[in-house]
Amino acid sequence: MTLHPIAFFRSPLTSKFGTPRQSGIVSGLKGRVVFLPEYRDPSFIKGIEGFDYLWLLWEFSANKHGAVHATVRPPLLGGNRSQGVFATRSPFRPNPIGLSSVRLESISFDEAEGPVLHVSGSDLIDGTPIFDIKPYVEYADSHVGVRSGFVDEHEWQRLEVTFAEGVSGMLSSDDEAVVRELLALDPRPHYQDDPERVYGMPFRQYDIRFRVNGLHLTVVEILELRF
DSSP, X not given: OOOOOSEXXXXXXXXXXXXXXXXXXXXXXXXXXXXXXXXXSGGGGTTGGGOSEEEEEEEOTTOSSOOOSSEEOOGGGTTOSOEEGGGSOXXXXXXXXXXXXXXXXXXXXXXXXXXXXXXXXXXXXXXOEEEEEEEOOXXXXXXXXXXXXXGGGOOOOOOEEEEOTTTTTSSOHHHHHHHHHHHHTOOSOTTXXXXXXXXXXXXXXXXXXXXXXXXXXXXXXEEEOOO
16 A cells, blocks of 8 residues: 655654654644645535544654564653553554644635644644544544553653743743743653753754753753754
């Protein structure tokens, strides 16, 4: 079977580093689904405005290699405990297909790119190919009170995020709020714990520079990227 993209995702996130590991956990993160020209006929999305959430099926296009082992080490387990790849949501899979639930915020029809879906809560980086879109249906897709394996045993520890003096205010209030949510998830590899190391997270045209000491993250600098 050959899959061809029907759309590409547009996001302020241009790198895997800092991108949420699951959809829905950074609700303020906005993105756009831009269809390829052959799918821009509004008939393709007729009735989609009646749904609050959508499923996106997409490609882990930023991965340069696929799964080579039967097990992976989920970040939620500190990166030091193995689980079967099919018992995780790791991006390193035999077939690099992602599945995300996003909120449909609005649809714009007056853009040169045709009908564009504006969504929030995504975990896709900019330029991600999308293979299919399906509506989220509550009665079939929502299962309350179910077991979630190792996820039930390990709550994600969010960091306290502060901006150094002179750094806060460089972003718009909306963007700063989203950056705070992203950084609170701790984008570092979980085997790294150097309080003096400065990390960089690309966001829009900026490089967000930060340090982490324990459960406290400090944004020390925001640089404008040159393209």
